[in-house]
Amino acid sequence: MVERDTVNLTDQQQLVRDAIRDICADFDAAYWREKDAQGEYPQEFVDALADGGWFGALLPEEHGGAGMGTDEVVVMLEEIAASGGGFSAAQAVHGAIYNSVPLVKYGSEELKADLLPEVARGETSIQAFGLTEPNAGSDSTSIQTSAELDGDEYVVNGQKIWISRVDASDYLVLMARTTPREEVEKRTRGLSMLLVDLEDAYEQGGLEIEKIDKTASNFVHSYELFFEDLRVPAENLIGEEGRGFYQMLDGLNEERLAIAAECVGLGEAAIEAGVSYANDREVFGGPIGANQAIQHPLAEAHAHVQAAKGMVYGAASDADDDADAKAVGARANMAKYLAAEAAFDAADAAVQTHGGFGVAREYDVERYFREARLTRLVPITQQLALNYIGENVLGLPRSY
Amino acid sequence: MKVLVTVKEVAEVGDDFAIEGTGIAESDLEYDLNEWDDYAVEAGVQLAEADVADEVVAVTIGPERSEETIRMALAKGADRAVRVWDDALTEEFLDVAGKVSLLEAVVAEEEPDLVLSGVQAADDSFGATGVALADRIGFEHAAVVNDLEVAADAGVANVHRELEGGVEELTEVDLPAVLTVQTGLNEPRYASLRGIRQAQRKEIAAKELSDLGLSAEEVASALTLTEMYEPESESDAEMIEGDAGEAAGRLAEVLREKGVGA
Ligand SMILES: Cc1cc2nc3c(=O)[nH]c(=O)nc-3n(C[C@H](O)[C@H](O)[C@H](O)COP(=O)(O)OP(=O)(O)OC[C@H]3O[C@@H](n4cnc5c(N)ncnc54)[C@H](O)[C@@H]3O)c2cc1C
Numbered sequence: 001m002v003e004r005d006t007v008n009l010t011d012q013q014q015l016v017r018d019a020i021r022d023i024c025a026d027f028d029a030a031y032w033r034e035k036d037a038q039g040e041y042p043q044e045f046v047d048a049l050a051d052g053g054w055f056g057a058l059l060p061e062e063h064g065g066a067g068m069g070t071d072e073v074v075v076m077l078e079e080i081a082a083s084g085g086g087f088s089a090a091q092a093v094h095g096a097i098y099n100s101v102p103l104v105k106y107g108s109e110e111l112k113a114d115l116l117p118e119v120a121r122g123e124t125s126i127q128a129f130g131l132t133e134p135n136a137g138s139d140s141t142s143i144q145t146s147a148e149l150d151g152d153e154y155v156v157n158g159q160k161i162w163i164s165r166v167d168a169s170d171y172l173v174l175m176a177r178t179t180p181r182e183e184v185e186k187r188t189r190g191l192s193m194l195l196v197d198l199e200d201a202y203e204q205g206g207l208e209i210e211k212i213d214k215t216a217s218n219f220v221h222s223y224e225l226f227f228e229d230l231r232v233p234a235e236n237l238i239g240e241e242g243r244g245f246y247q248m249l250d251g252l253n254e255e256r257l258a259i260a261a262e263c264v265g266l267g268e269a270a271i272e273a274g275v276s277y278a279n280d281r282e283v284f285g286g287p288i289g290a291n292q293a294i295q296h297p298l299a300e301a302h303a304h305v306q307a308a309k310g311m312v313y314g315a316a317s318d319a320d321d322d323a324d325a326k327a328v329g330a331r332a333n334m335a336k337y338l339a340a341e342a343a344f345d346a347a348d349a350a351v352q353t354h355g356g357f358g359v360a361r362e363y364d365v366e367r368y369f370r371e372a373r374l375t376r377l378v379p380i381t382q383q384l385a386l387n388y389i390g391e392n393v394l395g396l397p398r399s400y
Numbered sequence: 401m402k403v404l405v406t407v408k409e410v411a412e413v414g415d416d417f418a419i420e421g422t423g424i425a426e427s428d429l430e431y432d433l434n435e436w437d438d439y440a441v442e443a444g445v446q447l448a449e450a451d452v453a454d455e456v457v458a459v460t461i462g463p464e465r466s467e468e469t470i471r472m473a474l475a476k477g478a479d480r481a482v483r484v485w486d487d488a489l490t491e492e493f494l495d496v497a498g499k500v501s502l503l504e505a506v507v508a509e510e511e512p513d514l515v516l517s518g519v520q521a522a523d524d525s526f527g528a529t530g531v532a533l534a535d536r537i538g539f540e541h542a543a544v545v546n547d548l549e550v551a552a553d554a555g556v557a558n559v560h561r562e563l564e565g566g567v568e569e570l571t572e573v574d575l576p577a578v579l580t581v582q583t584g585l586n587e588p589r590y591a592s593l594r595g596i597r598q599a600q601r602k603e604i605a606a607k608e609l610s611d612l613g614l615s616a617e618e619v620a621s622a623l624t625l626t627e628m629y630e631p632e633s634e635s636d637a638e639m640i641e642g643d644a645g646e647a648a649g650r651l652a653e654v655l656r657e658k659g660v661g662a
Binding site for chain 2: 001056061
């Protein structure tokens with residue numbers, strides 16, 4: 001086994017790690033392989049976490065949550081990914097942990113009192129977050145989905161794409177324009193955050209969804225959403241009208257660190273698989289791992305994965321008390337960028353190490369590879385992460 | 401009713417490890433809560449949840465590192481913990497009698513009505529600590545318990561014990577008692593997130609020999625570890641294949657070759 005306990009953890013982080021390892025031990029590689037092959041949401045795994053109250057990780061204790069922070073969540077998600085579940089297993093539950101964060105910070109007392117305890121107990125899920133649109137991917141302030149106030153309801157019209165876990169969620173946190181882009185001073189204004197009760201939306205006939213056929217992260221489904229005169233009670237507005245974009249940004253850096261941790265876990269799983277095969281497989285009378293052509297790519301990727309891990313954990317332990325959001329943002333974007341590249345290199349090396357078996361489902365590395373490719377696209381593409389670093393960290397002119 | 405659960409942090413090794421002197425290289429060891437003790441903790445916590453037990457105290461003998469393990473018992477629901485260690489214990493091998501002396505002192509302090517311990521520890525597998533403790537402190541005991549019901553008012557524990565050859569014994573044990581718990585007694589829970597959070601606020605009292613009124617001589621081991629080696633496999637296993645008739649034929653042949661029934 002390649003040593004994975006490479007950073008110092010607090011007592012609480014250790015407990016999180018050990019507890020998650022316990023849970024993950026009951027969901028082996030065959031489980032994830034099968035879920036991926038069948039494209040079936042890992043409900044049993046998600047339920048195990050929900051039962052343990054894990055989706056209340058970031059919720060305050062007064063609302064029934066655990067009141068933990070980024071430093072514990074990165075451990076949790078890294079462990080899930082590294083257990084063999086990969087990036088997708090972490091993604092299967094990622095939204096459940098992060099989508100209630102804006103609710104905690106900006107939601108009305110009524111919404112919080114209604115929902116948060118249920119979320120913490122794992123009875124209600126807010127797994128879906130709807131931002132991306134066909135005409136607004138990376139350029140997220142260009143979204144066109146509109147929400148217009150009519151009496152005490154918002155009327156929502158428009159289209160979303162790539163929205164994950166809609167099938168596994170009771171609520172969707174929806175980003176919509178409440179003031180057209182032409183009428184606001186800055187493109188980041190005029191956007192609002194609405195909590196959409198999905199069952200109610202289907203019943204009204206105000207929302208139709210269509211599953212996207214894709215080839216990575218097969219067991220976490222993504223959807224196209226079509227809104228037609230969907231009526232959402234005005235009290236479901238999270239925070240202030242027109243301030244939705246800023247509310248979304250608040251907390252995004254911490255979440256990005258969690259995603260970086262998922263990439264690290266995936267990279268570790270790939271390295272483990274590659275190293276184990278390199279030791280076992282004998283060709284030309286010796287283990288293939290004795291060849292530097294096999295050894296070096298694994299060693300190099302391992303070094304990159306561990307470097308990214310150090311950055312993720314360092315930033316995570318500062319994130320919650322570091323008041324300087326810009327500094328956290330810089331580290332979060334760099335960590336995510338590095339972790340995704342490292343995971344990709346690790347998965348690629350693992351596939352190459354496996355020779356032809358690199359594409360056989362049975363060995364899992366092809367699944368890791370497909371997922372690693374995806375980590376370079378979501379939640380923002382590597383280019384956009386670099387844009388951020390160039391502009392906000394290096395002080396270069398905005399390039400887009 | 402008060403329950404004392406003994407838990408041990410056990411060392412685990414993978415396929416590859418190096419022997420250094422009378423031990424295994426530290427870098428090849430991983431530590432975990434002893435599997436049997438996980439069931440004992442669960443049994444204790446279930447008694448508390450059923451309002452049979454008022455308090456569940458976990459006790460371990462181990463260096464500071466073992467707090468990670470005992471904290472897991474707290475996260476799973478034990479109320480507080482006692483960790484016994486002393487610099488004097490790092491030098492030498494601690495045998496069953498030594499451990500029993502330490503636990504005896506803890507029992508004297510805690511005065512539990514029920515002591516739950518694992519049948520054995522996964523690393524040194526003495527399988528003796530629980531029963532030896534019962535003998536020393538004059539408690540009733542039952543070993544290898546795989547079913548448990550405690551009638552606190554009546555002062556008895558109704559237990560099933562697993563005997564050789566799949567035989568089960570049903571026994572009534574008077575409290576106070578020591579029960580050694582077999583895996584399968586229950587289904588140990590995963591630590592919940594709230595449990596983990598709460599564990600941070602629970603006490604782990606560290607005790608040294610002097611705190612327990614003991615001296616190094618009193619826990620000195622009668623046993624010495626003289627050597628650690630990997631047993632050599634003397635023969636290879638043969639997997640007999642084929643249908644029952646063929647397999648039986650081959651088996652008879654092997655037995656004859658080995659001189660059985662000759
Ligand atoms: C599996 C999956 C799950 C997803 N889940 C969700 C979800 O739950 N909720 C949600 O809201 N969204 C979700 N998304 C959407 C995701 O956030 C977007 O796909 C992502 O932000 C990129 O947007 P796009 O696909 O429109 O690419 P585009 O913006 O069209 O970009 C296309 C290419 O152009 C490059 N590019 C664009 N602009 C620039 C520039 N200025 N400089 C340099 N390069 C540039 C990009 O880097 C990219 O390589 C998901 C996507 C996937 C694939």
